[in-house]
Amino acid sequence: MKTYIGKIHLKWCKNCNIPLLGRVCEVCGSKAEEVELTPPGDPRLGFQYDIDFINKIIEEEFGAKNVLNGKIILLNKLPGNEEAYEVIVDGEVKYLIYFDENKERWKIKLKLNGARDLIEKGAYKKIIKIKNDVVEVLKNRKGSVLRPGIVEFTDDIEERDDVIIVDENNRVVGVGLATVSSEEIKNMEKGRVVKVRFFIKDDEENYEIRKVYDSLEEAFDLMVKANKGVIDAFERNALGFIKNTYERIKKPVMVAFSGGKDSLTTLILTLKALGKDIDVIFIDTGLEFEETLKNVEDVEKHYGIKIIKLKGENFWKKVKEYGIPARDYRWCSEICKLEPLKRFIEENYEDDVLAFVGVRKYESFNRATKKRVHRNTYIKKQINALPIFHWSTLHVWIYLLREKAPYNKLYEKGFDRIGCFMCPAMEMGEMDKIKREFPELWEKWERVLREYAEKHNLGEEWIKKGLWRWRHKL
Ligand SMILES: [Zn+2]
Missing domain, CATH: 2.30.130.10 (PUA domain)
Structure with missing residues (x-):
């Protein structure tokens, strides 16, 4: 693998x-x-x-x-x-x-x-x-x-x-x-x-004190300069891929922007390659951080574009009906995320739409097996194309720093995955971070959990130890 x-x-x-x-x-x-x-x-x-x-x-x-x-x-x-x-x-x-x-x-x-x-x-x-x-x-x-x-x-x-x-x-x-x-x-x-x-060993590797910068910004600036040629080459490749794919498929173009670094990079590249005559779509699941909603506005302003905002079914209402979402019961991503996009595509494009997506192969094995251009399995009219498929996280960051791009401020708060503030896929350390940084958001979610726990006699452990992340069989 x-x-x-x-x-x-x-x-x-x-x-x-x-x-x-x-x-x-x-x-x-x-x-x-x-x-x-x-x-x-x-x-x-x-x-x-x-x-x-x-x-x-x-x-x-x-x-x-x-x-x-x-x-x-x-x-x-x-x-x-x-x-x-x-x-x-x-x-x-x-x-x-x-x-x-x-x-x-x-x-x-x-x-x-x-x-x-x-x-x-x-x-x-x-x-x-x-x-x-x-x-x-x-x-x-x-x-x-x-x-x-x-x-x-x-x-x-x-x-x-x-x-x-x-x-x-x-x-x-x-x-x-x-x-x-x-x-x-x-x-x-x-x-x-x-x-x-x-x-220690006899043939011990040497220990040296390395250079310290006055500020992290100074170090970042140098990192951008030291990697200029590589980043130029990756950008050239991505722009070529976007232009060629568009020429070949000749369908309306869409970029799904999530507020994350990968979709921002993809958006910048698509704008550079094809100009502003594209649809940029953001799906508000109802579980977004304030920072992400703010980022959508910042990106609109910075690039002079209008982002189409879609809203899914209201999560807070649906949770009463469907119950607590879990790793083995992810109704939320379908109802709050995929559905509104599917509906939008059905209503707005006569036949196929070419979607440039910020998927990278290093994200997971599952993603690594994808073809760089493929038809979406859930939304049949959507053809996905992946301009930054071969980029590592570090390529993305050096590119965004070089472009002085308005990235989501959550990255400066220790987040490495931007999405819903609450997700059953989260690990304990991530939840701990949200409790610390966004206590009021977490409290809102805990109230839902507590109500459910009381109704089904599940106890405090089920909430505090994160057991709710697996489906509770009624
Ligand atoms: Zn050097």
Whole structure:
């Protein structure tokens, strides 16, 4: 499956400390170095919000401040049920953040160079100092740190915390998971204290301090310059594809704009290729964020176009009739999203309509198997064409930054998927974010859940643990 999607080759200029899409940095001429990522690996660009968010987790856990400031970070979502991201900084994965569903908060796992940065920036918490002769024993292999090998430890370690292991000269030698708390270590004479995840080797990769920018904007500007040729080529390809497809099919053209980055990119490209004589459609599901509705207006103004707004059946009324939507019961997307578009197309186009859509193959396996031009299975008159099918998330962001495009402000609040504010496909970490950032919206949804839970005797767990996301069989 992985080979079908194709591995994304993320690269980095270690000199300018910015991500690259091509083989060389177009600013300094340095050769691009490959970044090792967990596949499929389509990382998103971190904004200041993400940097502040991770800085805060780091500071709470280890005491080091502002570790990521002035650097470009990318976040690579890992496959799996738990929401977890690799944090790419300085051209390598230095941390992993994940939402701990039991503790109901975000936690961090360290890699060696990440731990070195933290010590560099004054980390003073969750540190275990071990004897130098124990370092020699653990070198080149993973194992455990046992109680007798410990010289000193900080008093803030909880069981299952990530800890930094240093030698007697305060050099980082390892990172791992504490199996006991500081309190317990005090009372132990033998036994395991840390399960080591990474430990230094003899042939150790070098650690260097990388460039820091005065602001993230400055770093973004340089990233745009350093990738100019690659982005030009991708744009040329997309414009050619749009023109050729239109010439071949010769039908009215439509762009479905969702308020997300991919559909915005597709819209910009379609306007450049074919001009303004196209239909741009936005479907309001009734579950939209204010930011998304505002973005629709911003885009209209910025490009001097009129966007046709369609409204689906009212979700809040329909939920009383159909019940709570679930992963295995997604009536909402059909009723609130697909139906209004289908109706619009039936009523407004005599026969086929050519729709340019912002689908990218890296989004999922399901999408990777699509043809670049194909007939929509649900709306038969709609022929889909995918101009940015081969773009990665980073291509999209560099393009939008270069175009100074009015993208949705939700991206600057840590969102990587723009859609309904509530969806059964959401993970616990995403819901936690919405509770934090949009408490009144979430409360509106919880009222619906509570009413349903009371009626069917489902209890608080069903709401709080997100069990409503699977269909409740009556
Ligand atoms: Zn460079």
